[in-house]
Amino acid sequence: MDRKKGNDTNIGLPSRRNVLTTGVVVPNTSRCVQCGICSYNCPINIDVRRHAWLGEPVKDRHCLTCGECVQRCPRGVLRFEATNMFNEESILNGGK
């Protein structure tokens, strides 16, 4: 368990608690086919699909990190990454 980085699953994915407090939805563009299921299910109408096309994390301050888009995506495009305010670069690179 690596609490310092906010990751506590066995392959380094952030926990639900961490996501709700400091998380961001990050797309993997190569998986996305632009079907738009994510945007369609966003309760506050964020165009998640556009973020996936551009390969940008959903850094919309209105994002509730409710996980609706992550769950509904049929192709596993979206995942949560814990933000790390000291390593902005990592988030911009899709969590890499």
Place this chain on the structure above:
Amino acid sequence: MSRFVIVGSGAAGIAAIQSIRELDKNSEIVLVMAEKEGYYSRPGLAYYLNKEIPEAQLFPFSKDDFSQMNLKIIFGIVESVLPETKAISFSDGKTIRYDKLLIAVGAKAVRSSISGTDLDGIIYLDMLSTIKIAIKKAKKAKTAVIVGGGITAIELVEGLIAQKVKVHFLLRKDRFWGNVLDSEESQLVENRLKDEGVVIHYQTEIESISGKKGKVFAIRTKTGEEIPCQIVGFAIGVRPRLHIAEKSGIKSERGILVNEFLETNFPDVYAAGDVAEVYDPHIGKHILDSLWDLARSQGKIAGFNMAGKKKKYIKDVPFNVTRLAGLTTTIIGAIGQKGMDTKAEIVRGESETWQEIPDALVSQYKFDSNRIRLMIGENTIVGALIMGDQTLSEALHQIVNQKIDISTIRDKLLQSQVPLGETLANFWKEWRKENAY
């Protein structure tokens, strides 16, 4: 000022336009569209059919997005390329000049040639226009017969179930998608389809389709069985649209042949996406794919080359994520095995690479419907299939694509008593740490 002409408004065409505009804000770009609907998510059609999204959601770009790209849009069918005058001609006889040309007209679903396929009620998951017909038909239909294998066939099956149509699924062989899935994986998918009420007919082919008043009424199988139905859906392959290449003398085999810069044998003429047959350095031959992401990345590179920024296209390992009877399934690289059914024509959303039989050992982990199957080479994983739980899907995608050396865990992966998932998870966690990935 140059004139860039892009023929085709799919993922490859749009990606090429964006690359060109990144480098060149002012040159003229002409986008030629054959479909009046323009750019939409073709893979999304399956989710429109199964009611997950409405039609409007299929369009990723708004009018504003297109106006920002600063394009001239023309609707028409291109007939041929005239290299001497650097022009393309349309079916209505008009011509337009190009400085750089991209052919990205995609592939078309193979039409069945059995008798009765001209009847009302024959459907294909091909274009928005064909899927609209399918939805219209499904509203009044009670029963459908679906023919074919692979992802598209199952999308038709599940789409029609969502449309409350009873489905008979006809398989030519003794199991589903035998050239990619192993027999247990096929069975898992088949059982789940049966649970949803689908009637699967094994080793069954259609002899003919009969109609009444021009509409589908029933099919007759080669063994003489008759199934009354109002819809017959086919997913029996896709073929690159080669009419332009053939008429113009652009070198093509099964698709338009392109080099690593996506150039055809005609100067300043490029091809990308489903229409192109691209060299795959991973397996050392030209391969046909029908995958959105590869189309997009080919279009992107073609666009850069057209605008003067020379870039090699390096093909990623073909992969796709799909749902097979509700089971999320990721397929990466070559996963064919000796003894699997012989190679088949690809349908939309597939790559020929998957059917390749690598020189590799098989390692498997199964728990209920969650499965991982790995093709393990000398010191890399050359292919993987992940069904159900997708926790390791992204990790395996990177491990295969980047040819990451797995020799430290190779023996462990091949021991059946060691849990494969845990070994991989630990390996990936360590690798990420060491490589700051």
